[in-house]
Amino acid sequence: MRVLVTGVAGFIGSSLTDRLLSLGHTVVGVDNFSTGQREFLEGAQANANFVLREQDLLNLDALVEAAAGVDLVVHFAANADVRFGPDHPGRDLEQNILVTWNVLEAMRRNGLRRIAFSSTGSVYGEAAVIPTPEDAPFPVQTSLYGASKVSAEGLISAYCESFGFEGYIFRFVSILGERYTHGHVLDFYKKLMADPTRLPVLGNGTQRKSYLYVQDCVDAILCVLENAKDRVNIFNLGTNEYCQVKDSIGWITGHLGVTPQLEFGEGNRGWIGDNPFIFLETKKIRSLGWEPKLTIQQAVIKTVEYLQQNPWVAERR
Amino acid sequence: MRVLVTGVAGFIGSSLTDRLLSLGHTVVGVDNFSTGQREFLEGAQANANFVLREQDLLNLDALVEAAAGVDLVVHFAANADVRFGPDHPGRDLEQNILVTWNVLEAMRRNGLRRIAFSSTGSVYGEAAVIPTPEDAPFPVQTSLYGASKVSAEGLISAYCESFGFEGYIFRFVSILGERYTHGHVLDFYKKLMADPTRLPVLGNGTQRKSYLYVQDCVDAILCVLENAKDRVNIFNLGTNEYCQVKDSIGWITGHLGVTPQLEFGEGNRGWIGDNPFIFLETKKIRSLGWEPKLTIQQAVIKTVEYLQQNPWVAERR
Numbered sequence: 100m101r102v103l104v105t106g107v108a109g110f111i112g113s114s115l116t117d118r119l120l121s122l123g124h125t126v127v128g129v130d131n132f133s134t135g136q137r138e139f140l141e142g143a144q145a146n147a148n149f150v151l152r153e154q155d156l157l158n159l160d161a162l163v164e165a166a167a168g169v170d171l172v173v174h175f176a177a178n179a180d181v182r183f184g185p186d187h188p189g190r191d192l193e194q195n196i197l198v199t200w201n202v203l204e205a206m207r208r209n210g211l212r213r214i215a216f217s218s219t220g221s222v223y224g225e226a227a228v229i230p231t232p233e234d235a236p237f238p239v240q241t242s243l244y245g246a247s248k249v250s251a252e253g254l255i256s257a258y259c260e261s262f263g264f265e266g267y268i269f270r271f272v273s274i275l276g277e278r279y280t281h282g283h284v285l286d287f288y289k290k291l292m293a294d295p296t297r298l299p300v301l302g303n304g305t306q307r308k309s310y311l312y313v314q315d316c317v318d319a320i321l322c323v324l325e326n327a328k329d330r331v332n333i334f335n336l337g338t339n340e341y342c343q344v345k346d347s348i349g350w351i352t353g354h355l356g357v358t359p360q361l362e363f364g365e366g367n368r369g370w371i372g373d374n375p376f377i378f379l380e381t382k383k384i385r386s387l388g389w390e391p392k393l394t395i396q397q398a399v400i401k402t403v404e405y406l407q408q409n410p411w412v413a414e415r416r
Numbered sequence: 417m418r419v420l421v422t423g424v425a426g427f428i429g430s431s432l433t434d435r436l437l438s439l440g441h442t443v444v445g446v447d448n449f450s451t452g453q454r455e456f457l458e459g460a461q462a463n464a465n466f467v468l469r470e471q472d473l474l475n476l477d478a479l480v481e482a483a484a485g486v487d488l489v490v491h492f493a494a495n496a497d498v499r500f501g502p503d504h505p506g507r508d509l510e511q512n513i514l515v516t517w518n519v520l521e522a523m524r525r526n527g528l529r530r531i532a533f534s535s536t537g538s539v540y541g542e543a544a545v546i547p548t549p550e551d552a553p554f555p556v557q558t559s560l561y562g563a564s565k566v567s568a569e570g571l572i573s574a575y576c577e578s579f580g581f582e583g584y585i586f587r588f589v590s591i592l593g594e595r596y597t598h599g600h601v602l603d604f605y606k607k608l609m610a611d612p613t614r615l616p617v618l619g620n621g622t623q624r625k626s627y628l629y630v631q632d633c634v635d636a637i638l639c640v641l642e643n644a645k646d647r648v649n650i651f652n653l654g655t656n657e658y659c660q661v662k663d664s665i666g667w668i669t670g671h672l673g674v675t676p677q678l679e680f681g682e683g684n685r686g687w688i689g690d691n692p693f694i695f696l697e698t699k700k701i702r703s704l705g706w707e708p709k710l711t712i713q714q715a716v717i718k719t720v721e722y723l724q725q726n727p728w729v730a731e732r733r
Contacts, residue, residue: 188520192513192571196509234553239650240569240570240571240573240574242577242578243574243575246570246573246574247570247571250563252557253566254560254563256563257563261560333556371578
């Protein structure tokens with residue numbers, strides 16, 4: 100199968116690409132390297148079945164060209180920054196909504212039909228039902244990021260209905276593991292490298308969050324692509340557990356062998372639009388036979404090990 | 417109060433504007449007259465408290481200027497065409513999503529906080545629960561129009577959370593009454609004027625739809641603006657009843673005194689993405705004390721009377 104992967108140099112895009120290549124598929128990878136990392140493509144670029152196209156997804160003509168003759172589009176490029184949305188309110192609109200529309204148009208103009216999309220548990224806002232199922236009560240958006248992803252989901256679903264597309268929409272919890280470049284584990288790791296005696300924490304540490312190991316995430320995506328048969332297939336991806344920020348801090352500091360003074364902030368929100376409790380119902384994906392291999396604790400430690408082995412990550416960002 | 421109304425020359429925008437002016441408010445009206453009708457502003461333009469700004473909402477700078485010093489923004493401009501979405505898939509994106517983002521940015525740059533928005537019952541897709549409440553199960557979008565409105569709702573909600581805005585989101589059923597220029601009553605009326613002996617119908621006539629009289633709609637909007645106090649206030653607007661397309665045909669032909677041969681299509685969908693059953697739960701708006709004054713039948717007949725008294729509407733469109 101010939102697969103177009105957008106955001107191919109990203110954390111999840113590159114991990115999925117390596118797996119697709121190892122399974123014998125051909126991957127056309129698109130990235131503008133605004134946040135993607137060239138290091139993540141070193142393995143792929145040694146494979147004759149990989150083509151890299153360095154281009155911006157806002158350029159529709161180039162995207163139409165890249166998508167020609169493809170069997171599946173994996174649209175994983177995005178502005179994945181939840182926390183700083185209010186600092187640049189146009190970024191989610193442009194990078195997540197307009198770009199998704201371009202991807203859909205490039206597909207339509209090429210007569211393509213299958214699209215996989217990286218959405219987020221953030222689309223549930225502050226969910227009224229926890230664990231939150233895919234058909235939870237119609238949520239009110241609390242972040243520009245979540246709003247932009249729910250917009251993209253809506254456009255994809257409408258294209259499925261209007262033009263006979265098949266959509267696979269993944270609502271991820273936060274993903275951990277090799278190639279992690281963004282989020283609380285990196286933030287804490289960098290702070291502790293700079294000063295292992297103290298650790299300032301956004302919020303009071305009681306925020307409850309969910310995480311999933313990147314290779315479990317890739318397994319789940321492939322499982323859905325193989326087994327889900329609806330026109331619009333929406334799946335939560337996460338583990339059967341959640342942890343508190345405090346738990347995660349304990350695992351990180353324990354692994355690093357440091358005992359910093361913890362300096363908590365106030366309240367159970369780290370920033371405007373932060374969601375104090377994210378825990379997704381995952382019965383639907385489990386009913387397809389998938390289950391995660393790593394616990395959240397194991398995934399956090401894998402992430403710290405990756406950051407230790409790849410000091411450039413903490414230095415660069 | 418000084419109110420900015422976008423889509424001021426539209427069906428609902430102009431009706432609300434006349435009411436606001438009659439209550440002594442000042443209205444700055446914006447329209448690009450792509451679908452707005454100058455006739456609808458004749459009354460407003462005779463009022464010293466009305467300012468018309470003929471401009472396109474895609475022009476952000478002009479919008480920032482128009483919004484200066486306003487107490488409330490009523491954003492009712494939209495591409496309101498559900499049926500022909502697939503013929504020009506960029507139109508909903510541009511007219512409904514990008515324009516809404518421009519409105520939000522114009523507000524933020526002016527330090528404004530209150531926004532009322534015309535959403536639609538189409539955001540529920542093919543609802544799993546009927547009558548459909550505001551917190552119905554997370555819907556899958558079935559039309560580009562619905563997707564664009566759910567996107568706009570999400571952006572507004574995120575701005576409420578991020579920037580302290582207060583949002584009033586109205587999910588309308590189809591609106592009927594004076595200044596109606598678009599929809600099944602006009603389609604049937606035009607066909608019957610051309611040939612009263614036969615009436616081709618899209619679908620088999622069993623589609624169940626909901627309607628609301630425009631002055632009842634204006635009452636509801638004002639009631640919510642006065643009484644709703646949440647950060648994001650979402651209200652279905654409709655009557656406690658629905659009708660079949662066949663019922664509506666009976667009322668129209670009965671009023672016109674014609675007995676056409678009815679030529680039904682197949683299936684209970686008139687077009688791709690058509691929803692065979694729309695019926696919204698309206699307990700929430702009723703709990704504020706509002707109730708509609710006209711039944712669907714009365715509203716349909718009011719609409720036919722309006723079209724008879726204003727032959728230019730059927731001639732123009």
